[in-house]
Structure formats: C-alpha cells, structure tokens
Amino acid sequence: MTQKSINPHNNELLGEYPTHTSSEIDQILDRSQLAQGKWKKENIKTRSDLLLKFSKVLSDNKQGIAELISLEMGKPIKESFAEIDKSIWCIEYYAERASGLLSIERIDTEAFRTYVTKEPLGVILGVMPWNFPLWQVVRFAIPTLLAGNSIVIKHASNIPQFSQFLELLFTRSEFPEDLYLNVLTDRVGVEQMLHNHYIKGVSVTGGTKAGSAIGSIAGSVQKKSVMELGGSDPFIVFPDADIRKAAEVAVRSRMINNGQSCIAAKRFLIQEKAYQRFLDAFLDELNRLKVGDPLKEDTDLGPLATASILESIDLQIQQSIKMGGRVVIGSTRIEKPGNYYSPTVIVDVTPDMPVMGEETFGPVAAIQTFSQDYEAIQIANDTEYGLGASIWTKDHERAEQLIPQIEAGNVFINQMVRSDPRLPFGGVKRSGYGRELGSFGIHEFVNLKSVWIE
Structure with a gap:
C-alpha cells in the first residue's frame, strides 16, 4: 500500500x-x-x-x-x-x-x-x-x-x-x-x-x-x-456589540485555513435587531478575501485539502438549499483546477439542515436569527458538539450569565475561539x-x- x-x-x-x-x-x-x-x-x-x-x-x-x-x-x-x-x-x-x-x-x-x-x-x-x-x-x-x-x-x-x-x-x-x-x-x-x-x-x-x-x-x-x-461552534452576536469588529472576526474565524478548522465559528446566531447590520458587514469583509494559489503571499483562501472534502461541503450546501436555505453569496465550485469552492453565506437556515446539524469543513457560514437570550443558548446547545463558542456583547454581566449555560469546553467573549499554550483546550459531548x-x-x-x- x-x-x-x-x-x-x-x-x-x-x-x-x-x-x-x-x-x-x-x-x-x-x-x-x-x-x-x-x-x-x-x-x-x-x-x-x-x-x-x-x-x-x-x-x-x-x-x-x-x-x-x-x-x-x-x-x-x-x-x-x-x-x-x-x-x-x-x-x-x-x-x-x-x-x-x-x-x-x-x-x-x-x-x-x-x-x-x-x-x-x-x-x-x-x-x-x-x-x-x-x-x-x-x-x-x-x-x-x-x-x-x-x-x-x-x-x-x-x-x-x-x-x-x-x-x-x-x-x-x-x-x-x-x-x-x-x-x-x-x-x-x-x-x-x-x-x-x-x-x-x-x-x-x-x-x-x-x-x-x-x-x-x-x-x-x-x-x-x-x-x-469535531466542532460546530456558535458565534452569538447581540445588538450592543461592536458589529463591525464582530463581523471582521467572524469572517476570519470561519474562513481560517480555508474553513477547515474544528474550532472555526460555523453557526452564526444573530439577534434580530443586529441581523442586517451584521450581514452587511460580514459580506463586506468576505468580499475583501482573495481566493487563489496558497503559495502566494496575498492569498486569503486556498483550495480545500482533498477532492472528497470539496464533494462533501458542496453536498451539505446543496441539500440545505433544497430544504429552504437561501444563499446570499457563493455555493458554487470555482472553475479552475484544484479543489476550490466559493466563500458561501446561507441564511434562513433551520437546525435540521446539514449546514447547521453537521460539522461543515469548508468556507460556508450559516446565519440564523434569534429574539431572546434563552433562544440563543437553546440554538447554540442544539448540537452533538461542544468544542467552543464565541459571544459578542459589551454587557459583561450578560456575558457572565451566559457562559455557564453554554455546553462547550471553551467560551470566548468578544473574540474568536482559539487554542493557546497557556489555557487548557478540549471539548465536551461528541x-x-x-x-x-x-x-x-x-x-x-x-x-x-x-x-x-x-
């Protein structure tokens, strides 16, 4: 062999x-x-x-x-x-x-x-x-x-x-x-x-x-x-957050390593009053990314690691579209040699869709809205995974109240989830x-x- x-x-x-x-x-x-x-x-x-x-x-x-x-x-x-x-x-x-x-x-x-x-x-x-x-x-x-x-x-x-x-x-x-x-x-x-x-x-x-x-x-x-x-980390944004910074970090967290990271933010849960501002800022940041040869220093997004990963992420997205998900940008293979996939944003998602219920290893962001704090926690925990979560709010008292309710090994406030030599790293559940x-x-x-x- x-x-x-x-x-x-x-x-x-x-x-x-x-x-x-x-x-x-x-x-x-x-x-x-x-x-x-x-x-x-x-x-x-x-x-x-x-x-x-x-x-x-x-x-x-x-x-x-x-x-x-x-x-x-x-x-x-x-x-x-x-x-x-x-x-x-x-x-x-x-x-x-x-x-x-x-x-x-x-x-x-x-x-x-x-x-x-x-x-x-x-x-x-x-x-x-x-x-x-x-x-x-x-x-x-x-x-x-x-x-x-x-x-x-x-x-x-x-x-x-x-x-x-x-x-x-x-x-x-x-x-x-x-x-x-x-x-x-x-x-x-x-x-x-x-x-x-x-x-x-x-x-x-x-x-x-x-x-x-x-x-x-x-x-x-x-x-x-x-x-x-594996992980399917939630990225929760409240209206009082620094929306521009949240969107900038959200794009980086989702698209790092071409979207192939266990601790990447994958499910974006946005409070209704912040939704349009966040979506606009997210798309603005996403459109700045340059897709291309990974050996070039100005490349932001390269190819997916294998052809099978490309097939898998495309299948998850297409199935989610058939189930009612609406694509704002992307959802297509890029017409060039190699395993390239366009950065994708899909909204109007539900928990039963593959982009929400499964781990997605590729450049796709699923965005869902919520109204009340308890809904955000409910959606965040509605997964078999429990690796990390990111919460965005200027209200530290609210953040401190939410932290123990999140079923994850890592919770970051106003920052993306990342491993650090100084901190223990790992997850719960699956x-x-x-x-x-x-x-x-x-x-x-x-x-x-x-x-x-x-």
Missing part, C-alpha cells in the same frame, strides 16, 4: 510513499520503547534544552516548512508561517515552565510526608490530522515528551511528505534517536499499535467517527486516551474529552503517583 501526496491547488500527484508493514510497525514500537527507557532518566533541564533546540530548527527552516504545508494541504502560506510561529511559542512556553509543571507536589496530611510525583507513562501514540499538521502535533508531542514519554505519530494519509519531514526535523534538533517516530499506516495499523503492550496511551485529533472508533479500542485494552474531535495545553495538557500522560510516608 502507498499514501499519495496530491497538490490540492491543481490535483497533481506530488509523490507516493509506501506504508509500513505490520512487522515494521512492531519494530518502530520496539525502538520507541528503548528510547523512552533512556529519555525518562534525563533531568527536566536537559529535556527543556532539547525542546528549545527543536524550536530553533523550526525557526531556521520556516520557509521550507511553510511551503510544504501549503503545497500539500492548501493552507495560504501566510497562515502556514503563523502556524510555525505559534508552534515555536508553545515549545518555548513549556520549556520555560517545565520544572514547575512537573515538580513534586507536597500535600498537607497527618503523615510525616505526603506528596504527588508526575512520572511518564511510556510510549504514547498520536493520531493527528492534516489541517494544522505542525501545530496539532506540537501541542500534543511537546508536553508529552517533556514529561518523559516517547512519541509515535500516525499522521493523516494525505500529507505523507510533511509527516516524514517533521520526523527529520526532530532528528536535526539533536533529540535522542527514536524518541519521535512517524508511522505511515491506516486504521488497521492504528489498531495494531493500540494492542501492542508498549503503547500506554493515545491522543487523537480528528473527526468524531474516527475518534469514537479509536477511543473504543483504547478502552477495550484499558489505555488512556485524549480526544479532540467533541471529545481530556485536555491539551496548559498545565492540564502536560499532566494527561503522566502517572500521578501519590506517596504517603509515616
């Missing part, structure tokens, strides 16, 4: 890469286990110093990394550069705080001494997506490595070039051999790895269906799992469980060992 690398800008084949055989996968896990046995003995400062060397490798290779990301999955290159910068920030954040995050925690009890240590689990599997191919690996791998674990990555099958290049970058940063290893495989290979006794946990970022399948297998063999899955980033993220794959000494 092979994995194909296809340029989504023109659908030209960039290369084919053989997947690892079952025996090769076992050998990779053997190597990872041996590397982890040595790595866990290194002190925190040594681990931190090596992380900083990796951040320098990323910085020194920015141009090549950004070009490969944009070439292989279609992200506008200015966003690829931003992804690299954010990854470097994450590495530096953890490296600077490692000793505190992993220190022994003293507990006051009646014993002579009581404390909690944070010890590594072993080899941790990461099943990672294509849409943020560097950032989503970094936010999982860096704290997990820092805690003393080793990493085996199964990246998305449409970015085999980048997945192998990332392994090479880890090697260049002087990390111990085999501490970070990449596996080209499919779901069968993932299941094989989960049943291997060396794998002690798995972190998945991806679709809800894939996450559920992997989580089920991990549970059957009693292995820790963290799931960051958006997953567990947390990445912050102090919570580094503790997901450690053994919190309680010690009691009389």
Whole structure:
C-alpha cells in the first residue's frame, strides 16, 4: 500500500510513499520503547534544552516548512508561517515552565510526608490530522515528551511528505534517536499499535467517527486516551456589540485555513435587531478575501485539502438549499483546477439542515436569527458538539450569565475561539474529552503517583 501526496491547488500527484508493514510497525514500537527507557532518566533541564533546540530548527527552516504545508494541504502560506510561529511559542512556553509543571507536589496530611510525583507513562501514540499538521502535533508531542514519554505519530494519509519531514526535523534538533517516530499506516495499523503492550496511551485529533472508533479500542485494552474531535461552534452576536469588529472576526474565524478548522465559528446566531447590520458587514469583509494559489503571499483562501472534502461541503450546501436555505453569496465550485469552492453565506437556515446539524469543513457560514437570550443558548446547545463558542456583547454581566449555560469546553467573549499554550483546550459531548495545553495538557500522560510516608 502507498499514501499519495496530491497538490490540492491543481490535483497533481506530488509523490507516493509506501506504508509500513505490520512487522515494521512492531519494530518502530520496539525502538520507541528503548528510547523512552533512556529519555525518562534525563533531568527536566536537559529535556527543556532539547525542546528549545527543536524550536530553533523550526525557526531556521520556516520557509521550507511553510511551503510544504501549503503545497500539500492548501493552507495560504501566510497562515502556514503563523502556524510555525505559534508552534515555536508553545515549545518555548513549556520549556520555560517545565520544572514547575512537573515538580513534586507536597500535600498537607497527618503523615510525616505526603506528596504527588508526575512520572511518564511510556510510549504514547498520536493520531493527528492534516489541517494544522505542525501545530496539532506540537501541542500534543511537546508536553508529552517533556514529561518523559516517547512519541509515535500516525499522521493523516494525505500529507505523507510533511509527516516524514517533521520526523527529520526532530532528528536535526539533536533529540535522542527514536524518541519521535512517524508511522505511515491506516486504521488497521492504528489498531495494531493500540494492542501492542508498549503503547500506554493515545491522543487523537480528528473527526468524531474516527475518534469514537479509536477511543473504543483504547478502552477495550484499558489505555488512556485524549480526544479532540469535531466542532460546530456558535458565534452569538447581540445588538450592543461592536458589529463591525464582530463581523471582521467572524469572517476570519470561519474562513481560517480555508474553513477547515474544528474550532472555526460555523453557526452564526444573530439577534434580530443586529441581523442586517451584521450581514452587511460580514459580506463586506468576505468580499475583501482573495481566493487563489496558497503559495502566494496575498492569498486569503486556498483550495480545500482533498477532492472528497470539496464533494462533501458542496453536498451539505446543496441539500440545505433544497430544504429552504437561501444563499446570499457563493455555493458554487470555482472553475479552475484544484479543489476550490466559493466563500458561501446561507441564511434562513433551520437546525435540521446539514449546514447547521453537521460539522461543515469548508468556507460556508450559516446565519440564523434569534429574539431572546434563552433562544440563543437553546440554538447554540442544539448540537452533538461542544468544542467552543464565541459571544459578542459589551454587557459583561450578560456575558457572565451566559457562559455557564453554554455546553462547550471553551467560551470566548468578544473574540474568536482559539487554542493557546497557556489555557487548557478540549471539548465536551461528541467533541471529545481530556485536555491539551496548559498545565492540564502536560499532566494527561503522566502517572500521578501519590506517596504517603509515616
């Protein structure tokens, strides 16, 4: 079997890469286990110093990394550069705080001494997506490595070039051999790895269906799992909000990465009195975007990552139109080679339409109005997902009252939902469980060992 690398800008084949055989996968896990046995003995400062060397490798290779990301999955290159910068920030954040995050925690009890240590689990599997191919690996791998674990990555099958290049970058940063290893495989290979006794946990970022399948297998063999899955985030706007700013951020939140982000705003819930002002401002901002070659610095929207994603988003939109949705702009494929789709706004939507009831991975914004606050909350929570929500109002008291009513792992007031190394990130409901980033993220794959000494 092979994995194909296809340029989504023109659908030209960039290369084919053989997947690892079952025996090769076992050998990779053997190597990872041996590397982890040595790595866990290194002190925190040594681990931190090596992380900083990796951040320098990323910085020194920015141009090549950004070009490969944009070439292989279609992200506008200015966003690829931003992804690299954010990854470097994450590495530096953890490296600077490692000793505190992993220190022994003293507990006051009646014993002579009581404390909690944070010890590594072993080899941790990461099943990672294509849409943020560097950032989503970094936010999982860096704290997990820092805690003393080793990493085996199964990246998305449409970015085999980048997945192998990332392994090479880890090697260049002087990390111990085999501490970070990449596996080209499919779901069968993932299941094989989960049943291997060396794998002690798995972190998945991806679709809800894939996450559920992997989580089920991990549970059957009693292995820790963290799931960051799909999202259908509401973006709620009240009349007292800064409408122009809200619209500007709304377009950025919806269209970032060509609309292919789990935490993108997807359902826009606008109070009736603000609806027309918001719609006009949203369309004004949308019309400023330039669609084109992702390798050009002035491109705002590139192609969708694969032909199947293009087919899926078009089907969701066309079905929603048949059900009564009204298109204000877009809803067509752009007549050029590659997986291009026009930025789309659809209004008069209802909860049963695909653009509202399903996760949409593409440049489409579904806009619905509401009258009362309770209606906004009701619509916002009327989804199987619970990743994030954005609320726009100048009334902070109202915002504070709404926050606990939102069923999501992240609520941002007057800002778009985004991940941040300083904050825990994750969802509820079918958006997953567990947390990445912050102090919570580094503790997901450690053994919190309680010690009691009389």
